[in-house]
């Protein structure tokens with residue numbers, strides 16, 4: 451594996467877009483270390499039944515590779531609707547679903563359709579670091595409102611910003627990355643109701659913002675915490691982005707999807723590349739959905755690991771103070787909050803073969819849930835690093 455962040459300087463003789471000069475490709479380091487807990491992947495491989503189903507479906511699809519794939523991927527959209535009905539109690543038709551190469555592509559398509567010059571997307575920081583890149587790539591202005599100290603949305607400033615900024619897109623991650631914070635139905639409704647009253651800067655006066663809720667990690671939520679997908683029935687401007695990368699352990703397959711009113715899906719269909727979803731990707735996605743129960747089997751275990759790890763982290767100390775742990779409904783935890791040199795903690799773990807992520811506000815670090823063995827290594831490693839700091 452290579453470090454995707456290393457970029458050679460682009461010669462000035464190339465007419466690179468002015469706003470891209472000095473930019474580097476986005477990506478967490480992909481280092482060859484024994485314990486990788488840095489990019490919020492599912493640590494478990496796809497189940498054997500799923501691997502067999504992929505091989506079988508790809509074999510069938512391979513026979514038709516001389517033809518372009520079904521660009522409307524209707525079979526897959528139908529299966530995604532079935533999945534959301536079972537998982538989130540959302541009643542949606544296949545026309546209200548849409549898939550792409552990861553939710554990264556879904557989000558880019560949403561920005562292409564609703565962003566653009568003179569328009570703003572509003573997010574709530576700290577949040578997923580790719581959003582400013584979708585904005586940059588679509589010439590959309592990216593604006594953020596700070597979350598509360600516990601990383602929940604500050605509803606007062608959020609609602610005020612919607613009225614003053616008049617964004618084309620309001621983008622909320624739930625559970626949020628890197629904090630794990632969920633969005634309640636009540637909060638979502640307040641945002642959606644506010645957006646229904648606000649016009650969009652740079653659009654037809656009758657236009658209202660689209661509210662995009664990125665639910666990449668939603669399957670890891672505790673019982674009693676809801677997905678916002680059922681609210682699509684009441685809110686025409688709600689778009690829910692999801693992925694098979696995380697709970698489905700399918701990051702390498704690159705399958706994300708969108709659930710929304712048909713008019714939002716039709717808008718995205720205008721900007722998609724022709725035949726954007728290969729026949730092989732569609733085959734692999736169908737194989738996973740066909741075995742959703744098996745494929746999601748590790749989710750409840752990872753949820754328990756997250757809850758246990760959060761409890762354990764809160765018992766650890768740094769320079770005499772207990773570590774803080776952000777409440778997480780995701781497969782990762784943001785912890786620390788008091789590290790005056792978080793890079794040193796990160797490096798201490800890396801020296802022990804454990805890769806986590808320096809992300810979020812200063813003083814915090816993020817760790818993603820791994821296998822039981824990987825989490826045991828993380829606890830041993832972090833314990834040693836913290837004791838080293840203590841003894842200095």
Ligand SMILES: Cc1ncc(COP(=O)(O)O)c(C=O)c1O
Pocket residue numbers: 489490551552553554555578623626627664666692693694695701704705706
């Ligand atoms: C909040 C959030 N949204 C979207 C993604 C992208 O996921 P995908 O693999 O579906 O492109 C990630 C990936 O880490 C993420 O953290």
